[in-house]
Amino acid sequence: MDTNPQLxxxxxRLFYQRGYMATNMDMLARAANMSSRTLYKHAGSKSALVAEVLAARDRRFFEQVDGLDVRALFDALAVWIAQEGARGCLFLRILGETGAGEPSIVAAVLAHKARLREHVARIVQRDIGRRDEVLAGRIVLLFEGAVAASAWQGAAAIDAACGAAADLVTAARHP
Structure with a gap:
């Protein structure tokens, strides 16, 4: 489906601020200044709409963090959080709300997280000169933890995770 970028x-915004379950199609139609019928014509279903939202968010996120080193990855996260807000990962929040019962949502979340893991693995390889899946996995966990913890700790969570990731990279360079 090719849904209107404004929609x-x-x-x-509504899914991120209110949550998936608390955002109904009537609310979305009012916010988009369209009838429910027009919304369904453009979006199909709520699950189809959220799958498109997640795909668009994935694209925007990776445009911002593409081609960076480990420190710059966390710097990009700080900018992302400053622009988007600190309410945790939209992908994981929606997955949690739906109980993994919507295949299109599960697929979108798994694709995003796999892409994040591969992106971090490439960054690690550039930073240390070799592929290290264990290190990449640890940095992904630090990254994900920073996303979650920024909701209550703000930028300090991102700074702490960045420091830990940089320490891991330094240790991997000089075993």
């Missing part, structure tokens, strides 16, 4: 932005 995707409105839906993303």
């Amino acid at each position: 995707l932005a409105i839906a993303e």
Whole structure:
């Protein structure tokens, strides 16, 4: 489906601020200034709309963090959180709300997280000169933890995770 970018932005904002379950199609239609019928014509279903929202968010996120080193990855996260807000990972929040019962949502979340893991693995390889899946996995956990902890600790969570990731990279360079 090729949903209107403005509708995707409105839906993303509402899903992020209110949650998936608390955001109904009537609310989305009002926010988008369209009838429910028009919304369903453009979006299909709520699960189809959220899958498109997640795909668009994935694209925007990776445009911002593409081609960086480990420190710059966390710097990009700080910018992302400053722009988008600190309410945790939208992908994981929606997955949690739906109980992994919507295949399109599960697929979007798994694709995003696999892409994040591969992106971090490439960054690690550039930083230390070799592939290290264990190190990449640890940095992903630090990254994900920083996303979650920034909701109550703000930028300090990102700074702490960045420091820990940099320490791991330094240790991997000089075993």
